[in-house]
Amino acid sequence: MNPQERIAELTDRLHYYNFQYYQNSVSEVDDFTFDKLLEELSLLEQQYPEFSRPDSPTHRVGGTISKEFATVYHRFPMLSLGNTYSEAELTEFDNRVQKGLNGATYEYICELKFDGVALSLTYENGILTRGVTRGDGVRGDDITPNVRTIRTLPLKIQASGLPSLFEVRGEGFLPLAEFERINREREDIGETLLANPRNAASGTFKQQDSAAVAKRRLDCYVYSFLSEPEPFQTHEESLLAMKKWGLNVSPTWRKCSTMQEVFDFINEWESRRYGLPLATDGIVIKVNRYDQQRELGFTAKSPRWAIAFKYKALAASTILNSVSYQVGRTGAVTPVANLKPVLLAGTVVRRASLHNSNEIQRLGVMLNDTVFVEKGGEIIPKITGVDLAQRTEASQPIVYPTVCPACQTPLVRKEGEAHFYCPNEKECPPQQQARFEHFIQRRAMNIESLGEGKIELLIERGLVRSPADLYDLTYEMLLGLEKTYTDPETGKTRVVSLREKSVENILNAIERSKAQPFASVLFAIGIRYVGNTTAEKLADYFGSMTALQTATPEALLSVPEVGERIAHSVAAWFADSENQVFVERLRLAGLQMESDRVTVEKKGESLVGKTFLYTGTFSHFSREELESEIEAHGGKLLSGVSKKLNYLIVGENPGPSKVEKAQKMGVNRISEDEFLAMVSV
Numbered sequence: 269m270n271p272q273e274r275i276a277e278l279t280d281r282l283h284y285y286n287f288q289y290y291q292n293s294v295s296e297v298d299d300f301t302f303d304k305l306l307e308e309l310s311l312l313e314q315q316y317p318e319f320s321r322p323d324s325p326t327h328r329v330g331g332t333i334s335k336e337f338a339t340v341y342h343r344f345p346m347l348s349l350g351n352t353y354s355e356a357e358l359t360e361f362d363n364r365v366q367k368g369l370n371g372a373t374y375e376y377i378c379e380l381k382f383d384g385v386a387l388s389l390t391y392e393n394g395i396l397t398r399g400v401t402r403g404d405g406v407r408g409d410d411i412t413p414n415v416r417t418i419r420t421l422p423l424k425i426q427a428s429g430l431p432s433l434f435e436v437r438g439e440g441f442l443p444l445a446e447f448e449r450i451n452r453e454r455e456d457i458g459e460t461l462l463a464n465p466r467n468a469a470s471g472t473f474k475q476q477d478s479a480a481v482a483k484r485r486l487d488c489y490v491y492s493f494l495s496e497p498e499p500f501q502t503h504e505e506s507l508l509a510m511k512k513w514g515l516n517v518s519p520t521w522r523k524c525s526t527m528q529e530v531f532d533f534i535n536e537w538e539s540r541r542y543g544l545p546l547a548t549d550g551i552v553i554k555v556n557r558y559d560q561q562r563e564l565g566f567t568a569k570s571p572r573w574a575i576a577f578k579y580k581a582l583a584a585s586t587i588l589n590s591v592s593y594q595v596g597r598t599g600a601v602t603p604v605a606n607l608k609p610v611l612l613a614g615t616v617v618r619r620a621s622l623h624n625s626n627e628i629q630r631l632g633v634m635l636n637d638t639v640f641v642e643k644g645g646e647i648i649p650k651i652t653g654v655d656l657a658q659r660t661e662a663s664q665p666i667v668y669p670t671v672c673p674a675c676q677t678p679l680v681r682k683e684g685e686a687h688f689y690c691p692n693e694k695e696c697p698p699q700q701q702a703r704f705e706h707f708i709q710r711r712a713m714n715i716e717s718l719g720e721g722k723i724e725l726l727i728e729r730g731l732v733r734s735p736a737d738l739y740d741l742t743y744e745m746l747l748g749l750e751k752t753y754t755d756p757e758t759g760k761t762r763v764v765s766l767r768e769k770s771v772e773n774i775l776n777a778i779e780r781s782k783a784q785p786f787a788s789v790l791f792a793i794g795i796r797y798v799g800n801t802t803a804e805k806l807a808d809y810f811g812s813m814t815a816l817q818t819a820t821p822e823a824l825l826s827v828p829e830v831g832e833r834i835a836h837s838v839a840a841w842f843a844d845s846e847n848q849v850f851v852e853r854l855r856l857a858g859l860q861m862e863s864d865r866v867t868v869e870k871k872g873e874s875l876v877g878k879t880f881l882y883t884g885t886f887s888h889f890s891r892e893e894l895e896s897e898i899e900a901h902g903g904k905l906l907s908g909v910s911k912k913l914n915y916l917i918v919g920e921n922p923g924p925s926k927v928e929k930a931q932k933m934g935v936n937r938i939s940e941d942e943f944l945a946m947v948s949v
């Protein structure tokens with residue numbers, strides 16, 4: 269391939285990766301690969317400037333703006349950062365700074381490079397008025413309602429000396445613990461898992477429904493302050509002031525006066541960063557004094573006074589001893605690598621995730637191979653490659669099981685899914701066990717005193733088979749049960765035994781669970797794809813188990829945010845006769861089968877036969893109030909813009925995609941006042 273062709277190829281490929289990364293929150297290659305390709309393109313362009321394309325990703329910020337949000341122009345461009353993976357290049361950067369400042373003394377502020385989404389936050393008279401993504405650097409998406417859900421971001425700052433207008437920049441992120449929590453929940457209801465915290469954060473910030481955004485507790489570290497005139501002399505002063513004003517500044521930054529101190533900072537944080545509550549991928553080095561920053565200036569894409577040093581993902585090599593297969597609540601089989609213990613980022617790693625059989629094939633990994641293990645943004649490390657040079661005859665192919673490792677039922681693979689499933693939903697022990705764990709969790713029936721091995725014990729002694737059996741347990745059945753567990757990894761033993769007190773606790777909790785609201789019961793019964801939020805929506809809409817059980821597919825589809833996949837799953841679940849028996853037993857046990865929501869009181873008939881959808885926020889109603897107002901006047905709420913929709917009520921900060929679609933389909937768009945006029949006749 270000649271240089272011109274290679275330049276064209278790289279340009280197109282990098283554009284595609286950028287689009288996937290910024291627009292769809294998907295990484296098709298890892299960052300290191302991406303950065304190397306970008307570097308290759310940049311070098312080729314320097315050598316052959318005549319072939320460089322005007323749209324080259326080397327001289328512009330990679331992101332874009334989306335149609336779904338209003339576009340906002342940045343008052344100060346939001347640039348990228350030059351980056352390097354080598355200490356030698358960092359020294360070159362320092363030489364350039366030294367030269368640029370003509371021998372003046374200077375200091376650096378070193379910070380962690382947080383791996384999330386860049387945010388621009390505008391404060392006017394101390395009030396947070398706007399939150400915008402970086403977009404293409406010149407314009408970004410106005411995601412103010414989503415940014416307002418970040419609890420550590422003050423909506424109002426009161427302090428003396430506060431400029432009347434200023435901008436704060438920072439990194440919006442999903443804390444690791446939150447990322448893991450969301451994935452546990454997703455796994456529990458059979459949803460595909462989020463790939464990594466950065467992409468999850470990026471996807472979350474781009475959601476239209478800020479109530480859904482609020483459920484994922486996003487956070488933000490701020491690291492830059494912009495205002496005109498600039499009240500500070502140095503970056504350090506701005507960090508201290510922002511901290512004082514109550515903005516969330518990570519305490520990890522340090523002032524360095526020599527490159528040696530910078531390198532020490534880099535080395536120190538290489539493993540320490542894994543103790544932070546979020547993913548980081550390097551450090552950022554910034555010239556401290558603002559006048560010196562101005563002197564050094566910017567390239568088209570990034571400041572000359574700062575650079576990012578990116579860590580290569582921390583890796584270790586070790587032996588793959590065996591693969592075990594775990595069966596989840598929905599029957600999905602997940603392979604897990606058992607490794608020869610190895611030290612990685614300060615912790616001993618014994619296991620790594622292998623995701624699914626495709627991943628094993630992709631890696632070409634065999635038993636007894638020497639494998640590379642990396643710690644990325646996730647807590648469980650992953651196998652990223654095989655050291656083929658170390659392969660011996662001892663290496664044996666991994667034979668993926670054809671039957672369930674727990675119950676020997678032949679595994680099946682559904683079309684379009686990466687996982688194999690054990691279809692023996694009702695009898696497969698790990699699925700059964702997980703079904704109980706799902707049922708007793710706090711947000712379901714809240715019988716958590718049954719945790720920690722007690723369920724296992726009850727199943728093993730044949731006392732319960734279905735969660736409905738919990739309601740038939742008696743004091744006599746439970747008292748004195750005992751079991752010793754041995755941890756396969758450490759060999760430690762633990763005794764679970766049911767004495768008077770714990771039996772009483774369990775029975776009380778079971779009794780109390782009968783008062784859990786209908787939505788919790790609906791979540792507890794464990795319909796695939798029906799998480800907490802969906803259960804609430806279904807409970808609200810149908811009001812009772814009976815209504816839901818007999819709901820037509822069309823009715824299910826008209827529930828807000830319920831699509832084909834969920835509707836199908838719900839219908840299929842209720843069509844199963846064993847599930848019907850299960851629900852009947854729960855009903856007889858006295859569980860809540862109806863919403864205690866006050867049924868909407870009829871106020872009039874002016875909206876009978878009309879369908880509605882709303883977007884944005886309203887001054888007279890909360891979302892719930894608007895919904896019940898529509899219902900109270902006989903109107904019907906739809907879940908999306910379709911031909912069946914008569915009116916789209918457009919509030920403040922509406923979702924542009926809904927409005928545009930409504931416009932295209934010729935749906936009437938009405939204001940809040942126009943709606944008020946319709947219901948006050």
Ligand SMILES: NC(=O)c1ccc[n+]([C@@H]2O[C@H](COP(=O)([O-])OP(=O)(O)OC[C@H]3O[C@@H](n4cnc5c(N)ncnc54)[C@H](O)[C@@H]3O)[C@@H](O)[C@H]2O)c1
Pocket residue numbers: 285286289290294295296297298299300302303329330347348349351379380381382383384385386387402438439491552576
């Ligand atoms: N894997 C892929 O497919 C893919 C595609 C596109 C981009 N990328 C990755 O994204 C990077 C390019 O993105 P970029 O242009 O945003 O550059 P960048 O992420 O390397 O650096 C700029 C960004 O760093 C962030 N940042 C974090 N901590 C900071 C701090 N303390 N101070 C200042 N900024 C801080 C800011 O969000 C800023 O916008 C590449 O390095 C690449 O690895 C990957």
Ligand SMILES: [Zn+2]
Pocket residue numbers: 595672673674675676677690691692696697
């Ligand atoms: Zn099984």
